[in-house]
Amino acid sequence: MDIVNPALNDYLLDHATPADEVLRDLAAETAAALPEHLSMQISQDEGAFLTLLTRLVGARRALEVGVFTGYSSISIARGLAPGGTLLACDVSEEWTSIARRYWQRAGLAERIELRLGPAVDTLKALPEEEAFDLAFIDADKVSxxxxxxxxxxxxxxxxxxxxxxxxxxxxxxxxxxxxxxxxAIREINDIVTADPRVESVLLPLRDGLTVARKTARP
Ligand SMILES: C[S@@+](CC[C@H](N)C(=O)[O-])C[C@H]1O[C@@H](n2cnc3c(N)ncnc32)[C@H](O)[C@@H]1O
Incomplete structure (x- = not known):
């Protein structure tokens, strides 16, 4: 199903901040090396939106679940406040080795920490502190x-x-x-909508992007 009319999709891509050379090269290398997995990569306009949202919340500490070849991690890391860092989780050494090269090329290698392993384990092992300003979830849907x-x-x-x-x-x-x-996706959509801890909207951006803001404690 086309979520948005294909012609409008092209128009939307033409009217978001364009990808720079690093992101264009990353997209091209991913398409050439991993054509069967290319649909996993976020789009240029979604990348621009991630950078924008990261900047808007003034994020200094961000979390990503699902790195693949690094398009979204670069988009988030670029929006971080000075000195900010991104903790990036994935299981694939192979795919994230491409990401690492592009983090280097984008001058972000020092700001992104990769943790390899099942992300459920990685997350559960993190301290129980309200440490993060932004989290992007884009890995196995059942989790x-x-x-x-x-x-x-x-x-x-x-x-x-x-x-x-x-x-x-x-x-x-x-x-x-x-x-x-x-x-699992229907379940999480219902959970987020009913969750009194957040205010949220499900945006028809590409394949759907839910934005949920944790509300301040009273
Ligand atoms: C849709 S891709 C992420 C795309 C990425 N955000 C981008 O912009 O290119 C999903 C990623 O989740 C990873 N993944 C799948 N199962 C995982 C798990 N259990 N724990 C951590 N990462 C997982 C895959 O290795 C893959 O790189």
Whole structure:
């Protein structure tokens, strides 16, 4: 299902901050080396939006679950306040080795820490502190409910949790779409909407991006 009319999609891409040479080269290398996985990479306009949101919340400490070849990590790290850092989680040594090269090239290698391993374990091992200003979740969909809970409790009030692919190419409204990932995304969408700890909106940006802001404690 096209979430947005394809012609409008192209227009939207043409009217977001353009990708620079580093991101263009990263997208081209990913397309050449991993064509069967290219759809996992976030788009140029979503990258621009991540940079914008990171800047808007003045994030100094950010968290990413799902690095792949590094497009979103670069987009987030570029929006961090001076001295800010990104903790990036993934399981793939192979894919993140491409990310590492581009972090270096973008001058961000010192600001991004990669933790390899199942992200549920990585998150649960983090201190129980409200340390993060922004978290971007874009890994295995079945674990979204756990990723959401583990990141939200470590987010400062006023911070953002961003969840990618929350429309699942429209399968969220297809009753016949019942694979574990479809069900997990419907579940997390319902959890976020009903969660009194956040205010949220599910944006029709590409495959759906949920933006949830942790509300300040009374
Ligand atoms: C959709 S891709 C991320 C795309 C990335 N955000 C980008 O902009 O290019 C999903 C990533 O999640 C990782 N992943 C899958 N299962 C995981 C798990 N259990 N723990 C950590 N990472 C996982 C995959 O290795 C893959 O790199």
């Amino acid at each position: 979204y409910p756990v990723y959401y809970e583990e990141t939200l409790r470590r987010l400062r009030p006023g911070g953002l949790v961003l969840l990618d692919n929350t429309l699942r190419e429209g399968r969220v409204v297809d009753p016949e779409a019942q694979d574990p990932a479809d069900r």
